[in-house]
Amino acid sequence: MRTDRTLRSQPVNQDSSGRSISRREALRGAGAVAVAGAGAAVLGGASTAVAADAFAHPGLLHTRADLDRMAAKVKAGTGQWKAGFAKLTANSHARSGWQANPQRTVYRGSGTPENYGTLYNDIHAAYQNALRWHITGETAHADTAVAILNAWSGRLTALDGSADRFLAAGLYGYQFANAAELVRDHDGFELARFQKMMLNVFAPVSEDFLTNHNGAYLTNYWANWDLTALACVLAVGILCDDRAKVRRAVTYFKSGQGMGSVRNAIPVVHADGLAEWVEAGRDQGHALLGVGLMGTVCEMAWNQGIDLYGHDDNRFLKGAQYVAKWSMGGDVPYTANTRKKGAPGVWSGTESATRAADVDPTMTRPIWAMISNHYTKRRGLSAPYLTRIAAKAAPEGGGGDYGPNSGGYDQLGFGTLAFTREAGDTAESTKAPTPTRTDAAPSAASSAGPATSPSASASEGSRSQGGSGDLAVTGTGGVAAVAGTGVLAIAGGLIALRRRQAGTRP
Template identity: 70%
Template structure:
């Protein structure tokens, strides 16, 4: 049986117009957009309750928090006095004078120092984090490079926001200046990618590209109290046309309760990156009262279980699919994946503690494979603990310390709800029923990776909208859910 999914051109153009208009408004204003009703702060990956729990558990010598904290204190990035190396322009991608490693090392130093401050209460760590963040917001003017600039904007934008969220109330932190930098140089670029996809057909970029942009748009929106931006991000998660929206990233639910992760047909490293990014998106939304972990019958859990089983060497089903690649009004081609790629069971990323603790502790749900792989990865480290290349810095990490929690269960066995202190849930205009090694991620998987070269000029400046004509997923076996 052949099943063909086509994207509505009208719906894509409608979404594109809304997002472009919003992004243009941000650029014209030169400052973060405001909306009625601020979000809960701190409220990205960590809430005040989370931070207080970490401090109390470490002080009490409780396991496994102490092991997680030991990994933090052993990391050179977590030492107070870290000296920032801000650049006016950050470049990522072949053919450019790449210097983005300076950025991600400084971001992880800011995050780790801020985290260490909240656990110990020692002000020198907060002062170090603030100094790093202020140095970059005073210096950075652009994120540039090949197509990989979109990865840089997405990955480092969401990480920047999370580091800054932990010290946003520090007396020396230049909050307004940082919000302006984050919005104009990271959020707007990621927003534009989700609309135009660098002038490529919608399926040209694999799942992790969309997810990197999505977490940046969401994190920036929350950090800058931009409710419209958060709404766009949540709506894209549910119904976006690109491969990062949940039903495109996890297209098939099987009878065994596992759900195929599309990028498993590519390689293990990028799949783990994608799972970590989708988990990050769900966690940040949860902390603002938006439950995406449970969206579409907990579809993300089914996808995470699939990836966990596969990554540990288990056999999983994979439904063959073909995606279209290329540029709008330019070159075109197709690529077919017929089976899940091979794996290295020893490969690890600090992505599992967050997911396992949400489903098993907050919701009291079984998550056998996720729990097993989380135990193998514990205690989780962070940037600098998984190799020197960019793939080792794609997640902020330290989940054993930050996400381990006691089971939260209401009377009668009801599962807990999103952050009760957060504002009411943000809903979009429509609602659905309910590699290898880190070094393989140094290079992007955009147009340059196909041998065609980067599509220079196929960006917002061309005025060409990325129409939906690209995505063709052919399903030959298995059962599609939703």
């Protein structure tokens, strides 16, 4: 018996999006900048609220300052930015003229007519062309991105499949939103229609997962499932100026009951400053995916004035350092834990992880530059393992550079280009920026056009780079497959998730 079910789109009131568009145009004409007022983000407090209609745009993974920096560094032919840009231009997805292949329904999961590869290839083409436009000023790339996004918003009506449809909603939802954010003011982009698609098709699936977890026990799904959903809800909230969605994502990150909230994904902090990543007991590919997703959530929140990077005494830094050290072959401790699997009334079992899984030090995913540069350059903190692994992974590529399977498209990538900072250009606040309407008073390098410059971790449903097939049987209808490490044990019974208390934070 299956408990997963197909979600049907619900009508969403688009008035808020309409008001946002007209107000932005009015502000641009007046040359004004609106700053968030009493409802602005409260940094470091017990709760975080974001003022309605006070979001910074562009303001997902890349801000205007980020885009200006990339363009200037590439124009100057500077070191790592030059190498990172070369990775972008060498990728076939970044070529102008890419032809979209939109589908009415996208399916992901065994037993369905899977066609989700069409979606993620088109998303990465839109993102890479949009990024290339901001750096070079070549409008053909912006036009290509807009054409792809418009094609999909004019056709897509549903996500379907097995439980893996939740992964499709989360992964491709946050990525789609990031591509759209880069061209949100470009001529011809149907922003309101795209926002409607994101609000009707992607966000409801991710929000339902965070609420109901596909009818399963909370611990049935590893951290990655929650984190994909979190990334989608947060990205859609920012793209659509939806305060409630942003608040929900932030609250879940801090205190959600599922395995993707920060204290469940990183359950144990050790005296040496490293903190266990729970999926290190599963396998390397999924641990890398989880770190990349949590970093994505933190970066998007930071660009809206919300500091999740520093939450709970930099807990994510400690977890990312742990995964970096372990992925490079270093010895790390692991606290044995057992999680409850299955769904009420369907089946129940347990799965135990007893040690950190074996790793392949050559496995690479484009997740490290963003995280390393935040902690070491923005914040000036020591993060030796992050520094080493980011250098090892550089220059980071993107979708299409890490294998043909879906796991190679789980991150947007190009972090060496997008996030590298130098001592001379890192005079940034150590607190998250106050949300402002950065699109209200455009300079020559506003969101209406780029700055002037010269003309995976494995996914939940695919193996790591170099492999094929599924890492695990997903959903509630079966028992997870052992990933070849010998560290997972399945047992019967109804034992809840437990963690040894020694060394844990309260």
